[in-house]
Amino acid sequence: MGKHSLYQYGTIGSLMAGAMDGTGTIQEFLTHGDFGIGTMDGVDGELIVLDQEAYKASATGEVIKLGPLEKLPYGAIAFFNPDHTFTLKETLANEVVETKVIEAMKSKNLFAGVKISGVFDTMHVRAMPKQTPPYIRFSEVEQPEFTAHNIKGTLVGFYSPVLFHGTSVAGFHVHFISDDRTFGGHVLDYHVEDVKVEVQDYSELIQDFPKEDVFLEAEFDYSNIAEEISISE
Amino acid sequence: MGKHSLYQYGTIGSLMAGAMDGTGTIQEFLTHGDFGIGTMDGVDGELIVLDQEAYKASATGEVIKLGPLEKLPYGAIAFFNPDHTFTLKETLANEVVETKVIEAMKSKNLFAGVKISGVFDTMHVRAMPKQTPPYIRFSEVEQPEFTAHNIKGTLVGFYSPVLFHGTSVAGFHVHFISDDRTFGGHVLDYHVEDVKVEVQDYSELIQDFPKEDVFLEAEFDYSNIAEEISISE
Numbered sequence: 001m002g003k004h005s006l007y008q009y010g011t012i013g014s015l016m017a018g019a020m021d022g023t024g025t026i027q028e029f030l031t032h033g034d035f036g037i038g039t040m041d042g043v044d045g046e047l048i049v050l051d052q053e054a055y056k057a058s059a060t061g062e063v064i065k066l067g068p069l070e071k072l073p074y075g076a077i078a079f080f081n082p083d084h085t086f087t088l089k090e091t092l093a094n095e096v097v098e099t100k101v102i103e104a105m106k107s108k109n110l111f112a113g114v115k116i117s118g119v120f121d122t123m124h125v126r127a128m129p130k131q132t133p134p135y136i137r138f139s140e141v142e143q144p145e146f147t148a149h150n151i152k153g154t155l156v157g158f159y160s161p162v163l164f165h166g167t168s169v170a171g172f173h174v175h176f177i178s179d180d181r182t183f184g185g186h187v188l189d190y191h192v193e194d195v196k197v198e199v200q201d202y203s204e205l206i207q208d209f210p211k212e213d214v215f216l217e218a219e220f221d222y223s224n225i226a227e228e229i230s231i232s233e
Numbered sequence: 234m235g236k237h238s239l240y241q242y243g244t245i246g247s248l249m250a251g252a253m254d255g256t257g258t259i260q261e262f263l264t265h266g267d268f269g270i271g272t273m274d275g276v277d278g279e280l281i282v283l284d285q286e287a288y289k290a291s292a293t294g295e296v297i298k299l300g301p302l303e304k305l306p307y308g309a310i311a312f313f314n315p316d317h318t319f320t321l322k323e324t325l326a327n328e329v330v331e332t333k334v335i336e337a338m339k340s341k342n343l344f345a346g347v348k349i350s351g352v353f354d355t356m357h358v359r360a361m362p363k364q365t366p367p368y369i370r371f372s373e374v375e376q377p378e379f380t381a382h383n384i385k386g387t388l389v390g391f392y393s394p395v396l397f398h399g400t401s402v403a404g405f406h407v408h409f410i411s412d413d414r415t416f417g418g419h420v421l422d423y424h425v426e427d428v429k430v431e432v433q434d435y436s437e438l439i440q441d442f443p444k445e446d447v448f449l450e451a452e453f454d455y456s457n458i459a460e461e462i463s464i465s466e
Contacts, residue, residue, distance in 0.1 A: 013396040014342070107449035109247070110442055163246045163455055166396055207438040209343055216340035222396055 006111045006158065006202040007032035010074040010210055011167040015043065016138040016228050017220040020131055022071025023210035026054045029075055030068075032206075035113065037157050037175045038075025040066070043138065044130035046186045048156055048177045049077055055177055057184030059129035059144050063177065073210070076158050076168070078113050082198035091121050094190050097197070098172055101159070106201040109161050113202065114174065116155040118195030123148045123176055125185025139228040146185060153178035155187060166226055167207065169233040186233075239344045239391065239435040240265035243307040243443055244400040248276065249371040249461050250453040253364055255304025256443035259287045262308055263301075265439075268346065270390050270408045271308025273299070276371065277363035279419045281389055281410045282310055288410055290417030292362035292377050296410065306443070309391050309401070311346050315431035324354050327423045330430070331405055334392070339434040342394050346435065347407065349388040351428030356381045356409055358418025372461040379418060386411035388420060399459055400440065402466040419466075 009024050009032075022041025029038070030052060038047035045058040047066070054066040084104040088097065097116070105112045126143040157174030164170065177184040209215065242257050242265075255274025262271070263285060271280035278291040280299070287299040317337040321330065330349070338345045359376040390407030397403065410417040442448065 011396055109449060109451060109453070163244055163399055163453070163458070166399060203442060203444065205438075205440040207440060209436060211436065216342060218342060220342070220396070225396070 004201065004203040005206055006076060006078045006113070007206045007208065008076045008168065009072070009208050012074065012169055012229055012233065013166045013222055013225045014215070014220060015039070015074040016225055016232065017222055018135045018137065019210070019215055019218060020073050020135045021214050022073055023212045023215060024072055025068060026066050026070050026072065027068035029072060029077060030054065033077035033079045035080035035115065035156060036075055036077030037173065038072050039128060041071045041073065042130040042132060043128045046127050046175050046184065047072060047075055048175045048184055050154055050156055050177060055181065055184065057125070057127050057177065059127045061146055063181050063184045078200065078202065080113055080115060080200055082115070083201045084199040086197050087195065088192050088197060089194050092192050097192055101197060101199055104199045105159065111161065111202040111205055112159040113200035114157055114159060114172065115198040116192065116195050118152065119193040120151050120153065120195070121149065121191040121193040123151050123153070123190045124188045125176055126188055127185040137228065139232045145188065146183065148178070148183050150193070151178055151183060153183070165229060169229055173233060237434065237436040238439055239309060239311045239346065240439045240441065241309045241401065242305070242441050245307065245402055245462055245466065246399045246455055246458045247448070247453060248272070248307040249458055249465065250455055251368045251370065252443070252448050252451060253306050253368045254447050255306055256445045256448060257305055258301060259299050259303050259305065260301035262305060262310060263287065266310035266312045268313035268348065268389060269308055269310030270406065271305050272361060274304045274306065275363040275365060276361045279360050279408050279417065280305060280308055281408045281417055283387055283389055283410060288414065288417065290358070290360050290410065292360045294379055296414050296417045311433065311435065313346055313348060313433055315348070316434045317432040319430050320428065321425050321430060322427050325425050330425055334430060334432055337432045338392065344394065344435040344438055345392040346433035347390055347392060347405065348431040349425065349428050351385065352426040353384050353386065353428070354382065354424040354426040356384050356386070356423045357421045358409055359421055360418040370461065372465045378421065379416065381411070381416050384411055384416060386416070398462060402462055406466060
């Protein structure tokens, strides 16, 4: 797997449809990259991989460093080597930042990685509470939200081409972790203040799947999945 | 790339939406497998790769052996090593055969390869006529159909999980080529008579993309793409 590969374990669609049991280990996942996002066993919180370290932002508001044997049902990861870098030194909303990232990307028709580090004026996140079987649909889970102001940290995540909505989330799917590792989650919206933006173009996606019967033998109901992903992510 | 990888170059969705220019070469495509399907520059005919040889079944009804420098906009290919093999020695319609293939597969939630070789009671195919820019939508192209009876040949293709409808074709996408290399195309329906069925399970999909500006800079309209794929494939 080269510099320009994005590796995805499981799919957002299957996760949304109930494939929430942790199957792959963090240890195995980290062999595919040093920079990524995902969720943990039972959709327990928001996974952030930064500089080869894996963290979970929990629905309780805590951020926990993850051990190698903890399991995930879904994640995307890459070895981060930026192709494009720029700085932003003013208060800008996420929509504006996203437009600039898309302009920097090689193509809207390819996957890309985005890393934004520095000071954020506001950061609004949510985190999934751990579910237990029998799982309800992801879109029906109530998720606590948290907001921080004037916070130092890093936004980590990926852009997916619109055609991949279903297996991934079309557009940006990004998580956040603060520099002091006390605040994080799935990013809803934000304003940057003084940040470095780094963008990586991927030429290919490696789509891997859980090997366990809980995934292989599942009967998924994907009938409304595109809308459920749009609502939930 | 291991025995259990399926490699896809481009996507069905982008092809349907107008990414019909040949970009990758047959030579490069064949480095990813010895067994596959696709279409050629300008959606010219139906590509069949069997035993590392590439053929095009044209809308004229001809089957042509392809040279290494001919270009394709879309294809899926793998190194074929069957995990499951069975024989069928009676007249059975494709729906029945497909049910047996799905039963043999490791999982409906993974990609699979299917190769059916022997005598077919009937084989009904179509082949795309070559288009020239500006391309109309794939679903609007009129495609000649051909039927053969009591024909010896090989059906080649892949099963994709339903969640991948859009980038691939959900369910079976299969092409056919006769043993004497005079008849072939995109399979619409068939009856087997006396065949060997071989099935390969894939644990991962490697999704690659054209590197050319004609793809990278394209503005695709995917608004009705799932339905267009269902109608056309």
